[in-house]
Each structure stands twice: as structure tokens, then as C-alpha cells.
Amino acid sequence: MEIIDTAGQEEYSSFRDSSVATGDAFLVLFAINSTSSWHELKDLRSKIIQDRQQISSIPMVIVANKLASSIA
Secondary structure, eight states: OOOOOOTTOGGGHHHHHHHHHHOSSEEEEEETTOHHHHHHHHHHHHHHHHHTTTOSOOOEEEEEEOOOOOOO
16 A cells, blocks of 8 residues: 555645556545645545546545534
8 A cells, every 4th residue: 555645735646646657556535625726635535537538437535624523
């Protein structure tokens, strides 16, 4: 297993593209407190699906993070 954390940083976009082309499964995270993070996730998900059209099923888990807890 190889985990690639690009944290949405633009300088990793080519690395992210090659990972999309060769990955077997995807764990995609977004910040629940950021609208732009949600839109980036949707764009990345669409890119994964488009680039991997020949695969009928693409294992993908979408995770939201940065939710503040109200537990005292």
C-alpha cells in the first residue's frame, strides 16, 4: 500500500495525476469547514472516474475531516 498525501497543494498536481492513473483504490479527504475543499474533492472524484473509465468499479472512500466536537 502506498499513501500519497498531497494536501491539495498545487506543486503536487503532476504527482497526483500519475497516482490517479496507477492507483488501485482511493481514499479522498476534504475539510468539512471549507467549501473550496468540497469542490476540489468533486473535481478529483470526477477526474478519477474519467481517467479510469475502463474499470467498471473503482474502490473509493470519501472522508470528511475538521468537524469540531461538542463533547466536553
